[in-house]
Amino acid sequence: MKVNFKNKSALDQFKLEKYKRGLKTSKKRSYIVQYFLAADRHYSIEELYDELRAEHPRIGYSTVYRTMKLLTECGLASERNFADGVARFEPIHRTHHHDHLICTGCGKIIEFTNRNIERLQQTIARKYKFVTASHKLELYGLCAACQKKKRKNS
Amino acid sequence: MKVNFKNKSALDQFKLEKYKRGLKTSKKRSYIVQYFLAADRHYSIEELYDELRAEHPRIGYSTVYRTMKLLTECGLASERNFADGVARFEPIHRTHHHDHLICTGCGKIIEFTNRNIERLQQTIARKYKFVTASHKLELYGLCAACQKKKRKNS
DNA sequence: GTGAAAATGAAAGTCAATTTCAAAAATAAG
DNA sequence: CTTATTTTTGAAATTGACTTTCATTTTCAC
Secondary structure, three states, X not given: OOOOOOOOOHHHHHHHHHHHHOOOOOHHHHHHHHHHHHHOOOEEHHHHHHHHHHHOOOOOHHXXXXXXXXXXXXXXXXXXXXXXXOEEEEEOOOOOOOEEEEEOOOOOEEEEOOHHHHHHHHXXXXXXXXXXXXXXXXXXXXXXXXXXXXXXXX | OOOOOOOOOHHHHHHHHHHHHOOOOOHHHHHHHHHHHHHOOOEEHHHHHHHHHHHOOOOOHHHHHHHHHHHHHOOOEEEEEOOOOOEEEEEOOOOOOOEEEEEOOXXXXXXXXXXXXXXXXXXXXXXXXXXXXXXXXXXXXXXXXXXXXXXXXX
């Protein structure tokens, strides 16, 4: 396999990782990876599977599942567990951490970061003599559109 | 059933709720409720079930499960889903919201509140035109004891 | 091309959560 | 108190998302 070690694009990082592990390249996996990385949104396995099938009806659920796990291990995707009990994956194009605003009406997910909150979290951890490895901050509510919809229906 | 409407203790609130729904009182359920509310800590169904069995070997898992769900519906317990995928319940003795510090070493859970963080969360929600209904903030890391333990073993 | 190794997908297995259902317990009615 | 009605119980079955298995297909190094 030819790997361009200078190209740091996400897809190449994936190929490089595969190379190190001795994986092979398959059309289906490549298609899944490209589709997912291009989408730039959160996907559950189910959602991704459904969309992919439109173009590639012979893709199996397990393959989508395994590909997402692979991407996660390679650091190209991040697995998130929100309140509905279904795991979602997001592409990682940038390194920095972010948190989520989740609309309980339509499922829209917005990412945000806030240095002050991060700082306050560290203050709290210090107070309780904790060394934090990770954190999770999720705000659940209604987005502007769903608020409007709700007002109409009541 | 005699319900003292003036007594606002947690157990009575539970009884009142039962009264409204036409439930019956059973020894087992009462025992579970009392035990849980007295404990003032986080319990998974499994943990609670194991402890209760020590005294009451004939209590079934389903009964513990159903009682915790009941308590949650009555507003006397709150269900939390941390990163290990096992639901935990905490008694609600006070109204105000709090967040969690969770030790990934020993499982210890510390509750905290921080007005500034809450305020910042509202600022963020406003920025994205969200109206938040709830939020979840969890800090994962090692408590002082587990840090010490780790240093010893390495 | 050929053969070794990896990828695939349907089906099976996990694991916690939840529900079912026949028997037991609690309460109501007589 | 005794029977009738309703709720509760617990063992077992089911659910739902996730994960693994295994026989077959595909990939790739030679």
